[in-house]
Amino acid sequence: MYAQMVKTDAARVRSLDEMEPHERAFQERVDAGQKIEPKEWMPEGYRKTLVRQISQHAHSEIVGQLPEGNWISRAPTLERKAILLAKVQDEAGHGLYLYCAAETLGISRDQMYEQLHSGKAKYSSIFNYPTLTWADIGAIGWLVDGAAIMNQVPLQRCSYGPYARAMVRICKEESFHQRQGFDALARMVKGTPAQKAMVQDALNRWWWPSLMMFGPSDDASVHSAQSMAWKIKQNSNDELRQKFVDQTVPQAKYLGLTVPDPDLKWNEEKGGHDFGEPDWEEFFNVIAGNGPCNAERLDARKKAWSDGAWFRDGLTAHAEKAADRRAAAKIAAE
Amino acid sequence: MARAALEPAVDQAALLEFLLRIGDNALILGHRVSEWCGHAPALEEDIALANTALDLIGQTQLWLGLAGEVEGKGRSADDLAYLRDGYDFRNILLVERPNGDFGKTLMRQFLFDAWHYLLLKALKGSTETRIAEIAEKAFKEVSYHLDRSRDLVIRLGDGTAESHSRMQAALDDLWPYTGEMFAADAVDAALAEAGVIAEPQSLKPGWDEIVTEAFTEGTLKKPADGYMHKGGRRGVHTEHLGFILSEMQFLQRAYPGATW
Numbered sequence: 044m045y046a047q048m049v050k051t052d053a054a055r056v057r058s059l060d061e062m063e064p065h066e067r068a069f070q071e072r073v074d075a076g077q078k079i080e081p082k083e084w085m086p087e088g089y090r091k092t093l094v095r096q097i098s099q100h101a102h103s104e105i106v107g108q109l110p111e112g113n114w115i116s117r118a119p120t121l122e123r124k125a126i127l128l129a130k131v132q133d134e135a136g137h138g139l140y141l142y143c144a145a146e147t148l149g150i151s152r153d154q155m156y157e158q159l160h161s162g163k164a165k166y167s168s169i170f171n172y173p174t175l176t177w178a179d180i181g182a183i184g185w186l187v188d189g190a191a192i193m194n195q196v197p198l199q200r201c202s203y204g205p206y207a208r209a210m211v212r213i214c215k216e217e218s219f220h221q222r223q224g225f226d227a228l229a230r231m232v233k234g235t236p237a238q239k240a241m242v243q244d245a246l247n248r249w250w251w252p253s254l255m256m257f258g259p260s261d262d263a264s265v266h267s268a269q270s271m272a273w274k275i276k277q278n279s280n281d282e283l284r285q286k287f288v289d290q291t292v293p294q295a296k297y298l299g300l301t302v303p304d305p306d307l308k309w310n311e312e313k314g315g316h317d318f319g320e321p322d323w324e325e326f327f328n329v330i331a332g333n334g335p336c337n338a339e340r341l342d343a344r345k346k347a348w349s350d351g352a353w354f355r356d357g358l359t360a361h362a363e364k365a366a367d368r369r370a371a372a373k374i375a376a377e
Numbered sequence: 378m379a380r381a382a383l384e385p386a387v388d389q390a391a392l393l394e395f396l397l398r399i400g401d402n403a404l405i406l407g408h409r410v411s412e413w414c415g416h417a418p419a420l421e422e423d424i425a426l427a428n429t430a431l432d433l434i435g436q437t438q439l440w441l442g443l444a445g446e447v448e449g450k451g452r453s454a455d456d457l458a459y460l461r462d463g464y465d466f467r468n469i470l471l472v473e474r475p476n477g478d479f480g481k482t483l484m485r486q487f488l489f490d491a492w493h494y495l496l497l498k499a500l501k502g503s504t505e506t507r508i509a510e511i512a513e514k515a516f517k518e519v520s521y522h523l524d525r526s527r528d529l530v531i532r533l534g535d536g537t538a539e540s541h542s543r544m545q546a547a548l549d550d551l552w553p554y555t556g557e558m559f560a561a562d563a564v565d566a567a568l569a570e571a572g573v574i575a576e577p578q579s580l581k582p583g584w585d586e587i588v589t590e591a592f593t594e595g596t597l598k599k600p601a602d603g604y605m606h607k608g609g610r611r612g613v614h615t616e617h618l619g620f621i622l623s624e625m626q627f628l629q630r631a632y633p634g635a636t637w
Contacts, residue, residue, distance in 0.1 A: 108415035108423065117624055117627050119629060119635075120455045120637050121437060122438070122455075123637055125431055131415070135420055177637075235634075238632065350479070351417065351422075352418075353543060354422075354479050354540065357539070360536045
């Protein structure tokens with residue numbers, strides 16, 4: 044999941060009877076599965092929640108370029124290099140659609156960047172972990188994109204039209220990435236013992252952070268309940284985490300890998316796996332800025348932005364000069 | 378059947394040399410451009426740079442793949458990219474120049490694209506059909522590269538005082554590396570004679586026209602043609618190439634014989 048613990052400003056979810064007529068009409072449309080479009084009336088809390096969620100999602104795509112970009116120059120074959128370049132390019136593209144979707148809610152991309160750089164806006168905790176070996180690139184595709192898809196498939200039915208539509212295209216590309224990641228690892232586990240050990244090491248390090256991507260249990264969260272009532276969120280964090288574990292464990296088995304959870308076992312009665320609790324103290328530490336790469340990731344983004352100021356200013360100045368010249372030519376012609 | 382009838386008309390050693398030169402240019406520039414991934418000054422630039430690098434790596438696969446075939450020793454494009462040392466690389470020095478600021482990266486791209494565009498345009502008419510086919514595909518991609526880099530060089534040249542001075546500094550710095558694009562040796566002479574490639578020097582007037590026009594529009598001053606650095610095309614590189622290769626070839630060297 045690329046959006047974690049998104050707040051809604053709600054103290055509790057109100058019933059239809061408690062709502063003003065226009066809010067009630069809005070909620071009835073959401074309940075009926077209709078899409079809300081940018082120019083339509085919406086509750087302020089709905090708008091703010093979407094801005095938080097979509098911008099967090101966009102920032103995750105942008106920051107997510109960094110751990111993978113880290114291995115482009117070291118990719119082991121030309122084909123793997125091309126696949127990784129295409130993937131990172133897709134992610135930048137996802138960031139672009141998502142920033143555009145958020146802009147329909149009355150915030151600019153520059154404002155969202157400011158919020159990212161100041162630490163006010165978050166991005167997914169997962170990108171604060173380092174990519175230490177080439178197997179990490181496969182593991183990110185397999186596990187991180189796999190977890191992202193779990194969350195994003197239901198978001199295609201989100202009540203906000205621009206977000207739902209952006210998600211349709213994003214999901215197609217993400218499932219492609221997930222297959223490519225799995226394929227890279229499948230190749231490696233059939234290779235030398237050193238390659239297989241590299242893959243197991245990657246799973247050991249990425250398993251728990253991937254489960255944390257869904258966020259802590261939110262069954263009792265008012266924010267989660269409100270987001271669900273607005274159809275911004277469709278499933279609880281625990282539901283999605285369960286689904287992810289059930290999907291991923293057989294894949295790990297197919298690869299001949301051991302999932303690093305001693306409590307993991309199949310539960311016939313519930314028709315799913317039982318599994319251990321992620322280390323939520325670690326999770327909250329990463330969210331609070333204490334993850335292994337938080338400082339580097341944010342510094343890299345801030346540096347890209349500040350080093351690029353002259354470039355953006357130059358283009359703006361040129362556009363103004365060109366407009367002035369066109370205007371002058373028009374006057375001269377008249 | 379008479380053996381002479383099967384004898385290739387073109388000097389195969391010269392052909393191999395040419396394919397390594399063009400393939401290594403794409404590989405090394407693709408590597409340099411990809412170093413920007415996630416660090417560009419605008420999201421649109423991240424996308425454009427990844428796309429450019431991707432095109433160049435795709436072209437590398439085709440050129441070095443054909444080089445391996447021509448060589449006939451069973452080496453793949455990957456073997457050539459990952460298992461040669463610096464002295465066997467044949468790229469021009471321009472493409473291994475460090476990225477510098479974004480202006481220098483763009484200027485390097487423009488100087489290269491303008492030449493690459495003309496080179497591929499000529500190669501579309503090569504008597505060697507495999508070369509003509511690759512050139513046909515690459516030419517479409519490189520036309521876009523040139524449109525983009527030329528446009529940005531003009532806009533930044535004629536932007537703010539700072540963007541102008543950065544672009545001028547980049548141009549002055551990179552200019553001495555442009556002469557190698559038009560240098561010719563016996564390899565070029567043999568292949569030009571057989572109609573496989575155009576004479577390198579024949580691309581110079583067209584290149585001059587493209588760059589001069591862009592510099593005029595971008596209010597940049599074209600440097601005088603002084604001393605020009607050379608060496609890459611015969612395997613004598615700058616110190617930078619060794620670091621590029623040690624990074625690029627790390628996995629293939631550390632895990633010999635592994636498949637990825």
